[in-house]
Amino acid sequence: MIERPDAMQRVRRTHTEALLAQLRDAGPLSRAELIRLTGLSRTTLFDIIGDLITRGMVVEREPEATGQRGRGRPSTTVSLNPSAGWIIGIDLARTTITVIISTLSHDILARGTRAIAVSANAARRADAAAALIDDLVAEHQVDLRALQAIGIGLPGLIAGPGDAVSSKSAQQISDRLRQRFDAAVVTDNNSRLAALAESTWGATRDVHDAVYVLWSEGVGGGLIVDGQLVRGAHGAAGEIGHVTVDPHGDPCPCGGQGCLELLIRPAALVEQCRQRGVPVADTAGLVAQAVAGEPVVREVVEHAATLLGQVLSGTVVQFDPGKIAVGGPLAQGGDIVLDRVRATIAHLAIPHHLRGIEVVPARFGDEGGAMGAVAAALRLTAADSLLPAAPG
Ligand SMILES: [Zn+2]
Numbered sequence: 001m002i003e004r005p006d007a008m009q010r011v012r013r014t015h016t017e018a019l020l021a022q023l024r025d026a027g028p029l030s031r032a033e034l035i036r037l038t039g040l041s042r043t044t045l046f047d048i049i050g051d052l053i054t055r056g057m058v059v060e061r062e063p064e065a066t067g068q069r070g071r072g073r074p075s076t077t078v079s080l081n082p083s084a085g086w087i088i089g090i091d092l093a094r095t096t097i098t099v100i101i102s103t104l105s106h107d108i109l110a111r112g113t114r115a116i117a118v119s120a121n122a123a124r125r126a127d128a129a130a131a132l133i134d135d136l137v138a139e140h141q142v143d144l145r146a147l148q149a150i151g152i153g154l155p156g157l158i159a160g161p162g163d164a165v166s167s168k169s170a171q172q173i174s175d176r177l178r179q180r181f182d183a184a185v186v187t188d189n190n191s192r193l194a195a196l197a198e199s200t201w202g203a204t205r206d207v208h209d210a211v212y213v214l215w216s217e218g219v220g221g222g223l224i225v226d227g228q229l230v231r232g233a234h235g236a237a238g239e240i241g242h243v244t245v246d247p248h249g250d251p252c253p254c255g256g257q258g259c260l261e262l263l264i265r266p267a268a269l270v271e272q273c274r275q276r277g278v279p280v281a282d283t284a285g286l287v288a289q290a291v292a293g294e295p296v297v298r299e300v301v302e303h304a305a306t307l308l309g310q311v312l313s314g315t316v317v318q319f320d321p322g323k324i325a326v327g328g329p330l331a332q333g334g335d336i337v338l339d340r341v342r343a344t345i346a347h348l349a350i351p352h353h354l355r356g357i358e359v360v361p362a363r364f365g366d367e368g369g370a371m372g373a374v375a376a377a378l379r380l381t382a383a384d385s386l387l388p389a390a391p392g
Contacts, residue, residue, distance in 0.1 A: 015040055016048050020057070023080050024378050025200070027106030028061055030075035049078055057081055059105070079105035085148040087381070088181075089374030090129050091190050091367075092154050092173065094118050097125070098370040099132045101142060104381070106201075110136040111367070122169035126176035133181070147183045149380040151373030153190030155218065157235040186373075186380045188231070192238050193372025194364060195222025196229045198325045200375040202363030207322030211315055212362065213240055215308065216328035219261040223319060229376070243311045260311050264304040266329060272300045287333045301333065302340045309344025316349045316357055327362030334361065 015038070022037050023029060029037070035045055052058035059081050063074035082103040091098040095118050101110040114132050116125060129152075137144060154170050170187055178185040195204075195212035204210035204224065213221040219241030223230045230237045241261030242254045249258020262268065266283040273280040273289075278296040280286050289297040312324060324345075330337050342359045349357070364371055 012048070015044060016052070019045070019048055020052075020080070023058065023078065024104065024381060025375075027201070028077035028079035030077050032075065034078070053078075057084065081105065082107055083146075085146045085381070086142055086144070087148055087374050087377045088133060088150045088183075089370045089372070089377060090133075090150065090152045090177075091193070091369030091373060092116075092125050092129060092152060093190060093369065094155055096366070097129050097132055098367060099129065099136060100367065100370045100374055101133075101136055101140070102374045102378075104148065104378070106378075109142065110140040111370075112136050113366075122172035123176065125169075126173045126180075129173075130177065130180050144181065147181060148385075149184040149186065149377040150177055150181060151193070151375070151377030151380070152177065152185060152187045153193040153369035153373045154187060155190060157239075158187055158189045158192075158231075184377075184380050186376045188229070188373075188376055189220065189222075189235065189238075190369035190372070191218070191220025192222035192229060192231070193370075193376060194327060194362070194368030195224055195238065195325075195372065196375045197364050197368050197371035198327075198362055199224045199227070199229075201371065202368075203325040203360045204323045209319065209321045211312065211319065211321045211324045212238075212327065213308065213312070213324065214327045214362075214368070215264065215330040217265050217267060219265060223315075223321075225319065240311055240315065243314075245307055245311065260307060264307055264330075269300050269304055273297050276300070283329045287329055290333050290336055298336065301330070301337060304330075305337045305340035306344050309341040310348060312341065312359075313345045313348035316345055321357065324357060324359045325362040326359065327364065327368055331361045 018038050019034060022034060031045060035042055038045065049058060053060065058078050061077045061079060063076060082105040085104045087102045087104065089100040089102065095116060096113055097116050098113045100108060102108050112132050114128065116128050152174060156167060158170055174185050174187045191214045194214055198204045198212050199210055208227050210224040211221065220238065221240045222238040242252065242256055242259045244256055244258050245260050245263055246258030250262055251257055252259040252262055266286055270280045270282065270286050273296060276296050278294060280289060280297060286297060290301040326338060338359050338361065345357060362368065
């Protein structure tokens with residue numbers, strides 16, 4: 001005989017799932033933050049949390065001693081039970097594999113990186129990621145039976161919801177790791193995942209709508225709209241590096257012409273400096289000399305920042321984000337770079353109120369893609385799978 005939960009129980013279950021989903025997506029939160037985010041009444045929320053703590057699904061955490069003063073006593077937070085399960089985030093970039101193992105309560109348990117040949121095929125890339133995971137699991141004694149989900153960041157166009165991926169190699173990598181670890185897998189573009197990492201834990205955590213740009217040899221990015229990462233209909237959302245800046249410019253491997261990426265990637269800027277008689281060794285040298293005020297280097301970098309600002313001003317007008325985060329080595333140039341981006345947006349963006357938009361350095365460096373893969377995998381973990389079993 002099937003027992004139907006009555007209406008009150010169904011409502012209670014919905015509230016509990018909403019609360020667990022918030023803790024899954026955002027990590028440890030105070031009760032006050034949970035009331036704001038779930039819209040539940042104080043009485044209901046305290047009651048549900050008490051129940052989940054009794055069942056061991058949720059734990060209380062004492063405030064960390066941060067040394068911050070003047071804001072009163074920091075609140076106790078609650079989080080999912082760290083021992084309830086694991087999440088693995090992988091960034092399979094062209095020459096580096098990064099793996100991060102996290103608890104469901106957003107505590108990083110292990111992290112590792114390994115070089116991979118740019119020529120390695122999909123099977124070798126997946127196997128190299130699996131080998132790195134095996135090493136981290138052994139070293140940190142992770143019980144993979146409690147693995148909930150794996151997130152995978154890859155370069156290039158990744159389309160479709162859930163595990164649907166566009167390229168054949170991306171599909172192979174996804175399938176191989178799903179079979180190897182018997183876990184749900186979500187795949188996305190690694191720059192876009194870095195946008196999700198910034199939105200979950202980083203520079204844009206405090207806004208619902210944000211733009212992230214990665215300014216490195218690849219210029220990519222991601223759009224967060226109403227707290228959600230936007231993939232687009234063809235997996236191309238956020239591909240800011242392939243906006244045409246010069247319609248008569250050089251052909252780009254993407255099939256376009258005069259793309260932003262060709263004009264502002266660090267290697268191109270290093271070359272421009274050399275052509276103008278100023279030797280620059282590499283990207284780090286480029287940033288250092290720009291910060292030090294070498295006139296030609298600074299002019300080259302500022303011109304590139306102006307081009308980025310021009311493209312971003314279009315994004316700002318179309319999406320009206322609360323904040324823009326810029327990652328990658330050029331953002332290390334700080335205000336030398338970001339002030340020019342800010343000034344260009346201020347000059348071009350209409351309407352007026354968009355001109356003062358905050359442009360900030362991203363929090364995450366090379367780990368952004370893997371952290372975003374953790375965030376995407378956390379969101380893949382169904383809230384109802386986090387629920388305690390119904391009492392006997
Ligand atoms: Zn292009």
